[in-house]
Amino acid sequence: MTNISKFTRLVRLGIKTLLLHKLRSLLTMLGVVFGVGSVIAMLAVGTGASEEAQSQIRRLGSQNIILHSVQSQQDQTTDRVRMSIYGLTYDDEQRIRETIPTVRRIVPAKLIPHEARVGGRTMELRIVGTTPDWFDLVERELIAGRRLHQRDLATRANVCVLTERSARRLLATETILGNRIRVGSNYYEVVGIIRSETGGTAGGVQTPDQEVDAYIPLTTARERFGDIVMRRSEGSFERSMVELHQLVVEVDELENVESTAEAIEQLLRRFHPREDYRVSVPLALLRQAEATQRTFNIVLGSIAGISLLVGGIGIMNIMLASVTERTREIGIRRAIGAKRSQIIGQFLIETIVLSSAGGLLGIAVGVIIPQIIEYFAGMPTIVPMYAIVLSLGISVGVGVLFGIYPAIRAARLDPIVALRHE
Amino acid sequence: MVSLKDVRKIYQMGSEQVHALDGVSIEFAQGSFWAIMGPSGSGKSTMLNLLGCLDRPTSGTYTLAGEDVSQLEDDDLSAIRLKYLGFVFQSFNLISQLTVRENIELPLFYQGWEPHECAARAIEMAERVELGDRLGHRPAELSGGQQQRVAIARALANDPRVILADEPTGNLDSTTGDHIMKLLGELHQQGKTILIVTHEEEIAAWAEHRLHMRDGLIDRID
Numbered sequence: 001m002t003n004i005s006k007f008t009r010l011v012r013l014g015i016k017t018l019l020l021h022k023l024r025s026l027l028t029m030l031g032v033v034f035g036v037g038s039v040i041a042m043l044a045v046g047t048g049a050s051e052e053a054q055s056q057i058r059r060l061g062s063q064n065i066i067l068h069s070v071q072s073q074q075d076q077t078t079d080r081v082r083m084s085i086y087g088l089t090y091d092d093e094q095r096i097r098e099t100i101p102t103v104r105r106i107v108p109a110k111l112i113p114h115e116a117r118v119g120g121r122t123m124e125l126r127i128v129g130t131t132p133d134w135f136d137l138v139e140r141e142l143i144a145g146r147r148l149h150q151r152d153l154a155t156r157a158n159v160c161v162l163t164e165r166s167a168r169r170l171l172a173t174e175t176i177l178g179n180r181i182r183v184g185s186n187y188y189e190v191v192g193i194i195r196s197e198t199g200g201t202a203g204g205v206q207t208p209d210q211e212v213d214a215y216i217p218l219t220t221a222r223e224r225f226g227d228i229v230m231r232r233s234e235g236s237f238e239r240s241m242v243e244l245h246q247l248v249v250e251v252d253e254l255e256n257v258e259s260t261a262e263a264i265e266q267l268l269r270r271f272h273p274r275e276d277y278r279v280s281v282p283l284a285l286l287r288q289a290e291a292t293q294r295t296f297n298i299v300l301g302s303i304a305g306i307s308l309l310v311g312g313i314g315i316m317n318i319m320l321a322s323v324t325e326r327t328r329e330i331g332i333r334r335a336i337g338a339k340r341s342q343i344i345g346q347f348l349i350e351t352i353v354l355s356s357a358g359g360l361l362g363i364a365v366g367v368i369i370p371q372i373i374e375y376f377a378g379m380p381t382i383v384p385m386y387a388i389v390l391s392l393g394i395s396v397g398v399g400v401l402f403g404i405y406p407a408i409r410a411a412r413l414d415p416i417v418a419l420r421h422e
Numbered sequence: 423m424v425s426l427k428d429v430r431k432i433y434q435m436g437s438e439q440v441h442a443l444d445g446v447s448i449e450f451a452q453g454s455f456w457a458i459m460g461p462s463g464s465g466k467s468t469m470l471n472l473l474g475c476l477d478r479p480t481s482g483t484y485t486l487a488g489e490d491v492s493q494l495e496d497d498d499l500s501a502i503r504l505k506y507l508g509f510v511f512q513s514f515n516l517i518s519q520l521t522v523r524e525n526i527e528l529p530l531f532y533q534g535w536e537p538h539e540c541a542a543r544a545i546e547m548a549e550r551v552e553l554g555d556r557l558g559h560r561p562a563e564l565s566g567g568q569q570q571r572v573a574i575a576r577a578l579a580n581d582p583r584v585i586l587a588d589e590p591t592g593n594l595d596s597t598t599g600d601h602i603m604k605l606l607g608e609l610h611q612q613g614k615t616i617l618i619v620t621h622e623e624e625i626a627a628w629a630e631h632r633l634h635m636r637d638g639l640i641d642r643i644d
Contacts, residue, residue: 009537020519332515335476336529336576337504339497415476419515 007349014350018357025354028318031311032358032398033365036391039304040366040383045373046300048381050293057289060282061137063254065261067092067247067268068278071240083228086276087242092268096249100263102256103249107133110221111245112229116214117182118170125166125214127183129221135161135194137248145177145192152217160188161215165196169212181214186224188216257283308394311358312402319351319406330410331418340411347410351403352396359395363388424473424584424615425449429482429492431468431638442468443479444638450617452583455610457626458619460635467588469635470619474507474586475499487583504532508577510606512589514569516561522548522572523557529580547575551605567598574605585609587618591625603628 018025060066069087093108110129115122128134135147143164152159160181167176167190180187196211228241251260261281268277323330330343366388370381431443443465450456460466471477472484475491478499484492491502508529509515516525526544535543548554551571561569570590577585587606591599607628610616618629626632634641 005537006534009531017519328515329517332517333528333532334500335474335503335509335515336532337500337502337507337580338532339500341497342532416471419511 010345010349011353013346014353017350018354024318028315029354029358029361031314032308032355032395033362035304035307035311036359036362036395037365037369038307039300040363040387040391041369041373042300042303043387044366044370044381044383045379046293046296047384048370048379050289050296051382052380053289054286057282057286059139061139061250062283062286063251063257064137064282065249065251065257065264066280066282067249067264068280069242069245070276070278083239083241085241086274088244088247088277090243092271093244093247095267095271096247096264099267100260102252102260104252105133105137105250107131107137107248108218108244109134109246109248110218110225112221112225114183116170118174118179121170121172123166123169123212125183125212127221127225128213128215129218129225130215131218134215134248137250141195143193143195145190147192148215148217153219156219156223157217158186158188158220159191159216161192161194162190163196163211163213164193165211166214167193183214184224188214254283257281308398312355312398315351315355315398316402316406319347319403320409323347323406323410327413327418327421330413331415331421334413334415335419343411344407347407348400348403351406352399355395355399355402356392359392362395363391366391423449423452423485423487425485426472427483427485429472429479429484431472431477432480441638443472445482446638446640448633448640450615452615453610453613455607455616455628455630456618457629457632458617458635459621459626459632460641461621464635465638466619466635470586470588470617473617474509475502504529504580506583508580508582508585510570510573510577510585510587510590512592514561514566514573514593516569516572516576518561521558521560522553522564525561525572526575526579528576533580543579547579548572550578551575566594567601570594570602571605574602578609582614584615584617587616589620590618591620591622599625
């Protein structure tokens with residue numbers, strides 16, 4: 001008889017024996033069921049969350065460094081009418097471009113919140129004055145039309161590229177391309193539409209683009225809006241002068257990102273005595289997110305280890321009881337001529353069948369729970385394939401580890417004594 | 423041929439040594455039918471355990487089918503039991519969760535027979551003991567006599583040279599017991615060596631020879 005058919009017969013025998021005590025077998029399995037189930041569920045939630053964070057960060061571009069202008073604390077005053085001057089400048093852009101060799105491209109942006117109007121419809125847009133390179137650095141799908149051109153920049157053209165969502169809201173019924181939107185007293189022709197990005201923050205960094213953007217050439221923005229932004233609030237009148245709100249720097253190689261960020265910071269520090277800028281490095285955030293995920297996995301692994309240990313001990317306990325209960329059967333088998341190794345095989349396979357069945361049920365539980373979480377809590381979950389394979393492997397391992405001792409105990413029984421056992 | 427030569431079995435009971443067998447020499451010819459008798463403590467059970475290769479003598483030689491099996495390793499003893507011996511016990515010793523057929527198949531399973539061969543042989547053996555219609559039953563669904571017949575079928579399945587029976591009728595009424603003895607007698611006719619341990623004279627009367635044990639020694643043979 002081949003080894004495989006011997007093995008399947010032992011497995012069948014094991015299943016049959018376990019089915020004789022259905023409730024007991026089920027209860028014995030529960031430790032492994034919940035151990036495996038919770039491991040998979042937790043990994044699914046963890047992987048889902050981290051995938052989302054990582055993809056948000058990746059959308060910022062892992063080879064990018066993003067600089068923001070920020071109004072520093074000491075700069076804010078209670079003066080009723082005051083001009084605050086802060087932030088990144090055109091000079092900064094030029095200095096970074098010219099002095100840091102690892103910078104491949106640098107894209108400046110002016111961000112002006114402004115109301116836009118088409119016919120009777122109005123909407124708060126974020127006007128982004130930038131250069132055509134923007135669309136390369138912030139990878140976003142072009143749905144229709146074209147992106148901004150170098151020519152638009154040179155001619156200070158009154159053209160704009162809208163995000164999908166701004167286009168839908170402003171030009172719900174009209175044809176979009178070629179139509180014109182009004183911002184302030186000027187009209188801008190819509191030349192293209194790009195896919196909206198669900199904005200928000202990824203690890204604390206604002207994504208460079210938002211859902212309600214309208215991109216116009218930087219030169220046009222400078223001419224139309226100047227560098228002074230006025231804001232009226234609660235009776236006070238606040239003016240701020242900011243040349244550039246954002247600089248997106250693309251680094252030539254991934255391994256140069258961190259050193260380039262360091263160089264940029266040193267450079268900026270020299271020209272900005274007040275810290276009126278912020279440097280965010282998506283790559284660093286990505287690394288951080290990965291590190292967090294690793295920690296999370298270690299914690300999960302420990303919890304899983306403990307719960308499977310408990311499950312395994314439960315199985316061993318029952319198997320030891322079963323060996324005592326079946327002493328006579330062992331004696332009979334030995335008298336007939338079963339070798340010790342065959343008795344070990346029989347009991348070990350029985351334990352492995354038990355723990356693997358627990359593992360399979362646990363996988364089912366572990367796949368269903370994330371679905372429930374996704375449905376009710378709206379959290380994204382991903383059940384990683386490796387988690388399923390790993391859990392199955394571990395549950396077989398638990399069977400071997402905790403089954404070997406009871407099996408050896410069974411095999412060591414003296415057949416004469418075992419036969420006399422009542 | 424089954425032969426014991428100056429076989430001793432000494433148990434250590436606390437600080438005392440118990441000589442369960444104190445130098446026994448005997449030959450059981452191939453195809454003979456023996457009853458081993460004696461009061462409890464006479465050493466007949468010890469002798470059966472040694473003859474059944476379930477235990478090893480402290481000293482002396484046990485030859486079975488031309489092979490000295492007195493000091494074999496555990497696995498080798500298992501192999502000898504599987505090949506040459508069949509057991510019939512007082513309390514039948516069937517495995518309760520297995521069916522009649524599966525019980526009979528056990529020695530074949532351990533010999534590594536293919537499933538369909540096992541089944542065919544088990545059916546043949548069950549018919550041999552007139553239980554061909556009970557194959558799917560579990561031991562608990564059978565009478566004592568039927569259970570003992572299943573045990574005999576199991577003992578026969580591997581076609582052993584020697585059948586060792588330990589008080590095979592002890593748990594049966596006399597009619598059923600006679601039936602079982604008749605069956606063993608038939609096996610003897612077919613050339614099996616049969617060794618039964620009993621304390622009942624009527625049962626011993628079925629055998630060709632009677633071996634009387636006393637205090638670990640052979641008392642007399644008749």
